[in-house]
Amino acid sequence: MPFKPPRIRPCCGEIVPAGELCACQRRRLLERHRRHDARRPSAWRRGYDREHRIARMHHLAQHPNCVMCSEPATIADHVVAHRGDRALLRDASNLQSLCATCHSSIKQRLECQP
DSSP states (O other), X not given: OOOOOOEEOTTTOXXXXXXXXXXXXXXXXXXHHHHHHHHSOOTTTTTOSHHHHHHHHHHHHHOOXXXXXXXXXXXXXXXXXXXXXXXXXXXXXXXXXXXXXXXXXXXXXXXXXX
């Protein structure tokens, strides 16, 4: 792996290793996440109720490995984002098994692409 020299963050001047955040950036990011979560409806209001939890468990029992990396899956992800569409949310053929790492990194990058 190539060597990445430490760099200086412009917000506070703290020297941190490449790819890491300084304390003030971590604090701002955490505050941003809290503001976002405060505005977001609850999981139940977004449609993730008892019926969805049962469908999720059933899907993960049938497909226990991540479709991207073959690690044990922990998330039943929607292939096509439902964006509040209840029919798409309930569609079992729209589910895929993902591990938390792939869901939080690869899948998020794919959804952000135009």
